[in-house]
Every structure is written in C-alpha cells, then in structure tokens.
Amino acid sequence: MLNELDFSAVIVTIKLALVSTAILILIGTPIAWWLSQTKFKFKAVFEAIIALPLILPPTVLGFYLLITLGSNGPIGKLLESLGGSSIAFTFSGLVVGSVIYSMPFVVQPLQNSFNSxxxxxxxxxxxxxxxxxxRFFSVAVPLARSGFITATVLGFAHTVGEFGVVLMMGGNIPGETGVLSIAIYDHVEAMEYGQAHLLAGGLLATSFLMLIFVYIINRHFSIMRSKD
Amino acid sequence: MIECKIKIHLDGFILDANFSIPDRDITVVFGASGSGKTTLLRAIAGLEKSDDGYLKVGDSVWQNGKNFLATHKRQIGYVFQDAALFEHLDVKGNLGYVIKRTTGLKEDFIESIFNLLDIKALLNRTTSQLSGGERQRVAIARALLTHPKILLLDEPLSALDLKRKNEILPYLDSIHNDLEIPILYVTHSHDEMSRLADHLLLIEDGNIMGNGPVNDMLTRLDMPLSHGGDAVSIIEAKVMGHDTEFNLMHLEFSGGQFVVPDNDLPVQTKVRVRVAARDVSLTKSKQVDTSILNIFPAIVQEMVTEGEAQVMVRLEIKETILLACITRKSSSKLGLEKGKEVFVQVKSVAILS
Structure with a gap:
C-alpha cells in the first residue's frame, strides 16, 4: 500500500491541481472571452503566448520561472521588498508554475466554445x-458550459501530470512541493518498481477516466445541439 | 414620428438613411437582398453604430450626434430572422429572461401578450419541441414583453413555409390592431409587403428610394414598384353584404363596390384587396354585354410607356388610385391622355386579409 511519503505526494498533487484549476478558470475565462470577442490586430501574438507551454519543454518554462521568482529574480526581489519571501521552492511557486503551464488547456477550449x-x-x-x-453571465457562460467542463477537466488533469516545471522549481519537499510525478520518478530511480506501478497505474487510470468524462460530456452537448 | 438620420459604413457597403415615418401602424422596409434593410433595422436597434447621426422614436432620442444609447437601454422589441430563442432555456425561461429585466411590467400586460400570441400551451416546452411557427410566436412574445416603443421584425416569416406563414400573419394583425406599437417590418417578399404595409420605405443599395403610404408608393409612376409585371394597386374596403343566390360578396371602397366570390367574411369586416395592373382593362364606353362584374368610371391621371409595347396608366376612381397596364396600341386606339374619362374593367381582385 501507499507509504506516508507517497500518500502526502497524492495529497499535495490533488491540492495543487484543485488550487491551480480554480485560478486557471478565474484567469482563463476573461482571457478566452477577450480573445473570442476582440478584433485586435495583434490577437495572434497573445494566442501564441498562451499556446507556448504546449510546445516548450517544461524544463525551459521551469528554468525561467526559477530565475524570475527566485530571490535574485525581479519578482522574487519585489516580493522580498514587500516584506514577503521568494516563492521558488514553495507550494505557491508551484501554483504559479502550474497555472502558466496549463493555461492553454483551459483557454483554448473556452475560447472555442465562446466562439461557437x-x-x-x-x-x-x-x-x-x-x-x-x-449578457456574459446569463447567455455566454451557460451556452459555453461544455467548454467550461472540458477546460476544468483538462486543466486539472494536466496539472496532475506535470513534471518538468515541478522538477525545476519545486524542490520535492515532502508535504509542500513533493508531487506524484516526482514520487514516481524517485521510486524508479530507487528501483522500487512495485511502488512506482501503484502510483503510475493510479495516475493512468484516473487520467483515462477524466478524459472519457470529457468526451462523453462533449458528445452529449453536441447531440443536444444537433437536435434543434 | 420616428426620425432617422444615420450613415453606416460596413466593409464595402454604405447605408445612408435619412427619413421620417409615422410612429404607428406597420411600416414595411422593402428592398432586394443586400439593399441594407437589415442593416437599417440593426442600426435602429443600436446593433450597428453610426458615428454621427440622429434617431428619435416617439419621445425618446436614441442617438444625437455622438451620443449613442446602447442597445440594452433602448426600449425595442427585436425579432430576428430565425427566432433566435435561447437554446439553454425553455420557453418559460426565454420569456422570463425579459420579464426579469423589464422594469414596471404589469401582470396583466404579460397576460395580454401571452393571450395575444397563444403562448400558454407552449410554456412548459423546450425550444426544440417547437415548430418553426411556434418558435417565431415565442420570439415575438419575448420581444413584446420588453414593452417596446417600436417593434422591429427582420424577415420573421422568411424561414417558414406557406402554411406556417399563414399561421403567423393573423397574430401580426392582432398586434397591429390591439397594441399601439409602431412596427417596422423588413421583407423582400412582395406578398408580405402588400398584405401588411400601411406605410412603405423603399430601400436600394443603402439609399432610401421612397417613403410614403403603401398605395402611393405602389402606384406613383416615378416609383420603381409601379413598373413591370408585379405592378399592383392596394385598396382598403369593407364587406357590405352577401349575395346568396350567386355566392358573391360586395366590398365597398371609396370609389364604388367590388363584387367578388363569397368567402363568408362577416359584414363590416375591413379587408384589403389587391388588383394587379395587368388584370385591369379600359373601355371608352361602359360595356354591358360583358362577363366582367367590376366596372367603374375613372379619369386618367398619368401614363408612361412600359417597355416597347405597353403603357402603364394611373387612374382615379373618385379617391381611389388604380394602375392599369395596357398595350400601346389600345392606348392609341382609345386616344388616352391625361384627364380623359374612361371605364375600368377589373378582371380579378385578390382579398389579402
């Protein structure tokens, strides 16, 4: 069964995914709405920025985040001058990384359904x-509900599965930044294949179920639409 | 009065509309597809923005120069071409959407709109359970629940087949008769126009080509509608009596009486009749040995040649204006000229309502 460390990794991962998804929906919705409505000439530039994490190696993103958020980085310095501390190697830092990393998975389905x-x-x-x-809340949001469901599930699942960003700026601190994907990596490194199987298999099954859910929901909505 | 002076640039198209029309009855905005009818309606609703202009409906000014009132603040009822009901709400939800957002709406007003359009039986249905005609009825009720100062209808019947069209038309008549709301009705259908219009706004390539009472617009020889095979006159009449022996009906208009096949309309019913110019012939003296029942003395008011072989004649039967399309040969044989007294023979009369 799960040892204490693995269990805390599961908890941290779920917590991270929940917090990140909530923030993603809050930030991603206005961005997606703006992109779907604007006739702004340089809209493509913004779309490209949002889509960058899709093709960039997560380590590149993690590297830049580490530099920006670390105590020598501009944001890290700003936070320290405000009496806080750098958020690199903290749970908050992971949230920031996850939000940026999973942004396209939330913005794109939302933008598509707002367009439609x-x-x-x-x-x-x-x-x-x-x-x-x-109009936005009473018409656009309810008509785009399948987009919201897709965005939520994809944002959640993608955050659960992230590795590179966490590796670069998380530090694998148990109970704070130690997440599942790193725990699996550690087990494999330590030749604990049984433990690795348990976590990897669990992740595989959960991700698979979530995607099935997304596709069923989308099918349901498209059938409802074609009936009219 | 509804006063409108707007200019709208859409890619490659300019709508330049400067007109005023009465703020009662039905004004039909008539023109070919792409002439700018819908753009005009959208501009009145504030869905298209004129950078500069003036728009006043009744006592509300909706645009004055750069001062532009947003759509949601204008008291308008807008019925879109394909009903455009909210698919995420059922019929009750669609109607409730407006009721929630209209201030000072009285319960008996809601009730009267529901009755007017026979909505009650539809309330618990989803939008996908409605026929095309029912969808349009719900859309019209929804638009009326805004308690509008003007009702804007954008080709509301164009998506319906003939049977459904005839199902909706009586509802438009009741709105016209029961509510004191001016209606602006966009269509390119000659039938709908002649059936519904009290007033006509002719539009072509983004410009207003004519504006006036419907029969004026139809019969003025300087107007495009008075030419070609579609030229008609519209006459308001009233049922006077029935001839049971021959199953005929007498219709009185300000000029005489039409005798037409009976269709059991009660006496005193107001009807609108349409006479095609090509169904009207002229004689010098009153014919007696003819099958034609509808013969009236008339005076030639104006005439223009119509193509190579024909002449369009505008005639006056007392206060009623009628068009006749005859050959140039007949015209010269009869020696027609302005002021000449003739007899018109009307071969067929179509009852529109």
Missing amino acids: VGRVPLEVAATLGASKID
Whole structure:
C-alpha cells in the first residue's frame, strides 16, 4: 500500500491541481472571452503566448520561472521588498508554475466554445435589456458550459501530470512541493518498481477516466445541439 | 414620428438613411437582398453604430450626434430572422429572461401578450419541441414583453413555409390592431409587403428610394414598384353584404363596390384587396354585354410607356388610385391622355386579409 511519503505526494498533487484549476478558470475565462470577442490586430501574438507551454519543454518554462521568482529574480526581489519571501521552492511557486503551464488547456477550449456561441444570442440578450456583463453571465457562460467542463477537466488533469516545471522549481519537499510525478520518478530511480506501478497505474487510470468524462460530456452537448 | 438620420459604413457597403415615418401602424422596409434593410433595422436597434447621426422614436432620442444609447437601454422589441430563442432555456425561461429585466411590467400586460400570441400551451416546452411557427410566436412574445416603443421584425416569416406563414400573419394583425406599437417590418417578399404595409420605405443599395403610404408608393409612376409585371394597386374596403343566390360578396371602397366570390367574411369586416395592373382593362364606353362584374368610371391621371409595347396608366376612381397596364396600341386606339374619362374593367381582385 501507499507509504506516508507517497500518500502526502497524492495529497499535495490533488491540492495543487484543485488550487491551480480554480485560478486557471478565474484567469482563463476573461482571457478566452477577450480573445473570442476582440478584433485586435495583434490577437495572434497573445494566442501564441498562451499556446507556448504546449510546445516548450517544461524544463525551459521551469528554468525561467526559477530565475524570475527566485530571490535574485525581479519578482522574487519585489516580493522580498514587500516584506514577503521568494516563492521558488514553495507550494505557491508551484501554483504559479502550474497555472502558466496549463493555461492553454483551459483557454483554448473556452475560447472555442465562446466562439461557437456566436454573436446572435448576445445581440438578442442586448435587445432584451441585458447589459454587457449580464449578457456574459446569463447567455455566454451557460451556452459555453461544455467548454467550461472540458477546460476544468483538462486543466486539472494536466496539472496532475506535470513534471518538468515541478522538477525545476519545486524542490520535492515532502508535504509542500513533493508531487506524484516526482514520487514516481524517485521510486524508479530507487528501483522500487512495485511502488512506482501503484502510483503510475493510479495516475493512468484516473487520467483515462477524466478524459472519457470529457468526451462523453462533449458528445452529449453536441447531440443536444444537433437536435434543434 | 420616428426620425432617422444615420450613415453606416460596413466593409464595402454604405447605408445612408435619412427619413421620417409615422410612429404607428406597420411600416414595411422593402428592398432586394443586400439593399441594407437589415442593416437599417440593426442600426435602429443600436446593433450597428453610426458615428454621427440622429434617431428619435416617439419621445425618446436614441442617438444625437455622438451620443449613442446602447442597445440594452433602448426600449425595442427585436425579432430576428430565425427566432433566435435561447437554446439553454425553455420557453418559460426565454420569456422570463425579459420579464426579469423589464422594469414596471404589469401582470396583466404579460397576460395580454401571452393571450395575444397563444403562448400558454407552449410554456412548459423546450425550444426544440417547437415548430418553426411556434418558435417565431415565442420570439415575438419575448420581444413584446420588453414593452417596446417600436417593434422591429427582420424577415420573421422568411424561414417558414406557406402554411406556417399563414399561421403567423393573423397574430401580426392582432398586434397591429390591439397594441399601439409602431412596427417596422423588413421583407423582400412582395406578398408580405402588400398584405401588411400601411406605410412603405423603399430601400436600394443603402439609399432610401421612397417613403410614403403603401398605395402611393405602389402606384406613383416615378416609383420603381409601379413598373413591370408585379405592378399592383392596394385598396382598403369593407364587406357590405352577401349575395346568396350567386355566392358573391360586395366590398365597398371609396370609389364604388367590388363584387367578388363569397368567402363568408362577416359584414363590416375591413379587408384589403389587391388588383394587379395587368388584370385591369379600359373601355371608352361602359360595356354591358360583358362577363366582367367590376366596372367603374375613372379619369386618367398619368401614363408612361412600359417597355416597347405597353403603357402603364394611373387612374382615379373618385379617391381611389388604380394602375392599369395596357398595350400601346389600345392606348392609341382609345386616344388616352391625361384627364380623359374612361371605364375600368377589373378582371380579378385578390382579398389579402
């Protein structure tokens, strides 16, 4: 069964994924909405920045985050001058890394589903007396609900599975920054294949189930739409 | 009055609309596809923005120069081409969406709108359980629940087949008769226009080509609609009586009486009739040995040649204006000229309502 260290890795991982996903939805929703509505000329630049983590080796991202957030980095210095401390090698640092790393997995499905809502329902809402912000919450969000479900599940699953960023800036501190993917790596390094199997298999099964859920939900919504 | 002076640039297209129309009855915005009808309607709703301009509906100014009132602050009812119901809400939810957002809405007003459009039986359905006609009825009710100063209808029947169209038309009549809301109705269908319009706004390539009472616009020889095979006159009439022996009906208009096949409309019912210019012929003296029942004395008011072989004649039967399309040969044989007294023979009359 799981030893204490592995158990704490599971807890840290779930906590990290939950916190990151919540923040991702909060930040990703307005970004996705803006990208779906704007006619801004340099929109592509922003889309490229958001999509960067898709192709960049996570170690590159982790490296730059370490430099920026560390006590000698600009943000680290800023935090220290404000009476705080550097967030490299802390849980908060991991959250920052995860949010950036998983951003495209949240923004892209949201942006796609906002696009597919189209402008007509929003115009209808305007003619019925709904203000901009009212239209967003009463029309755009409910019509884009499948996008929210996809974004939440993908954001969560992708954060659970991250390795490179955590390796670079996490430090594997048990109960603080020690996450599952690192724990598996450690087990393999120590030739503890049984333990590694348990964690890896669990992760595989969970990820698989979450993806099945996403595809079923999307199928359900697309069937509902095609009925009209 | 509804006063409008707006100019809108959309990629490659300019709408330049400067007009005023009465703020009652039905004004049909009539023009070919791509002429700017929908853009005009969207501009009145504030969905397209004119950088500079003036728009006043009744006593509300919605645009004055750069001062532009946002769509959600304008008291408008807008019915989109394909109903555009919210798919994430059921019928009750779609109607509740407006009721929640309209201030000072009285319970009996809601009730009257529901009755007017026979909504009650539909309330508990989802939007996918509605037929095309029912969807449009819900959309119209939803638009009316904003308690609008103007009802804007963008080709509301174009997505429906003939049967469904005829299902919706009586509801538009009741709105017209029961509510004192001016209606702006966009269409490119000649049938809908002649059936519904009290007032006509002709639009072509983004410009207003004509603006006036419907029969004026249809029969003025300087207007495009008075030419070609579609030229018609529209006459308001009233059922006067029935001839049971021959199953005929008498319709009185300000100029005489039409005799038409009976369709059991009660006496005093107001009807609108349409007479095609090509169904009207002219004679010098009143014919007696003819099968034609509808013969009236008239005066030639104006005439223009229509192509190589024909002439369009605008006639006056007392206060009623009628178009006749005859051959140039007949015109010269009859010696037609302005002011000449003739008899018109109307071969067929279509009852529109």
